[in-house]
Amino acid sequence: MSKNLHLPAIGLGTYNLRGREDGRAVTSAIAVGYRLIDSAFSYENEGIVAEGVARAVDEGHAAREELVVTSKVPGRHFGRDRALWAVEESAARMRPIGPIDLYLIHWPNPAQDLYVDTWRALIEAREQGLVRHIGVSNFLPEHIARLEDESGVLPAVNQIESHPRFPNTEQIAYDASRGILTEAWSPIGRSGELLTDPVVAAVAQAHGVTPAQAVLAWHVARGVTPIPKSSSPQRQAENLAAADVVLTAEEVAALTALGRPDGRLKGQDPAVYEEM
Ligand SMILES: NC(=O)C1=CN([C@@H]2O[C@H](COP(=O)(O)OP(=O)(O)OC[C@H]3O[C@@H](n4cnc5c(N)ncnc54)[C@H](OP(=O)(O)O)[C@@H]3O)[C@@H](O)[C@H]2O)C=CC1
Numbered sequence: 001m002s003k004n005l006h007l008p009a010i011g012l013g014t015y016n017l018r019g020r021e022d023g024r025a026v027t028s029a030i031a032v033g034y035r036l037i038d039s040a041f042s043y044e045n046e047g048i049v050a051e052g053v054a055r056a057v058d059e060g061h062a063a064r065e066e067l068v069v070t071s072k073v074p075g076r077h078f079g080r081d082r083a084l085w086a087v088e089e090s091a092a093r094m095r096p097i098g099p100i101d102l103y104l105i106h107w108p109n110p111a112q113d114l115y116v117d118t119w120r121a122l123i124e125a126r127e128q129g130l131v132r133h134i135g136v137s138n139f140l141p142e143h144i145a146r147l148e149d150e151s152g153v154l155p156a157v158n159q160i161e162s163h164p165r166f167p168n169t170e171q172i173a174y175d176a177s178r179g180i181l182t183e184a185w186s187p188i189g190r191s192g193e194l195l196t197d198p199v200v201a202a203v204a205q206a207h208g209v210t211p212a213q214a215v216l217a218w219h220v221a222r223g224v225t226p227i228p229k230s231s232s233p234q235r236q237a238e239n240l241a242a243a244d245v246v247l248t249a250e251e252v253a254a255l256t257a258l259g260r261p262d263g264r265l266k267g268q269d270p271a272v273y274e275e276m
């Protein structure tokens with residue numbers, strides 16, 4: 001892995017993948033071409049994700065150094081000591097693949113007010129070689145500015161909610177202005193009503209692709225790396241192929257116009273939401 005982090009156009013989400021059988025979905029994803037794999041301490045799947053990655057490498061689907069395997073520290077382990085223990089625990093669960101490529105603070109939890117101490121722990125973990133790159137998730141500009149002011153270190157990545165119902169365009173612009181790469185979670189809206197929206201259907205039809213592919217191509221056009229979750233090798237391949245679908249500026253604007261202020265899937269506003 002080079003010193004600077006590079007993200008592929010599209011990655012794989014793993015929320016709700018559980019057990020050894022589901023770990024095979026990680027292997028199949030790498031076999032069809034995924035190079036970015038998401039996970040989190042809270043998903044309770046770091047072990048099977050690492051097992052799936054190790055199997056893919058053993059089977060020759062990718063070289064270990066091509067992969068960006070990600071995990072995240074949850075609020076219940078915030079603070080300098082607890083966060084370091086959490087990284088050590090994640091690293092132990094992911095032992096088969098060696099150092100974790102990217103480690104994020106899962107939510108800022110502003111009322112808890114421990115994200116700066118937690119960030120210092122991630123900086124230490126990186127210095128110790130437990131993780132290669134560090135970043136954040138669900139951070140607003142005010143949270144990122146505080147990290148920079150108090151530690152002098154900016155995150156490599158901010159993983160945020162983004163989909164056409166909640167484009168989160170200003171946060172993406174802020175991240176870009178600070179040299180931070182943005183990943184989009186729930187990028188196809190958890191496969192809900194978004195995929196039957198007539199505007200999505202029209203864009204999909206114009207390119208002869210599926211609604212999920214049209215939405216994923218919208219993320220790519222906006223310079224964001226979406227991390228759709230799928231346990232089906234067929235849908236994994238479908239989603240990854242969206243990286244080659246090029247939308248017009250008008251199509252991008254039409255999908256962005258589907259956004260609405262209350263468009264968050266579960267109302268999780270990082271300014272007030274706390275997740276332990
Ligand atoms: N940092 C954070 O706070 C958060 C991070 N995340 C991360 O983001 C990832 C993605 O978000 P997630 O919430 O899972 O939602 P997604 O938007 O990725 O949707 C996943 C759902 O869509 C289905 N699906 C996948 N591909 C297709 C397709 N081509 N057509 C139709 N349906 C499809 C999946 O089913 P099937 O598996 O059967 O294909 C699954 O039910 C998570 O898995 C997790 O890694 C998610 C939420 C919050």
Ligand SMILES: O=C(O)C(=O)[C@@H](O)[C@H](O)C(=O)CO
Nearest residue numbers: 015040106107185266268275
């Ligand atoms: O899945 C994640 O990474 C989360 O942070 C959760 O908040 C998820 O969004 C969720 O919906 C849990 O109920």
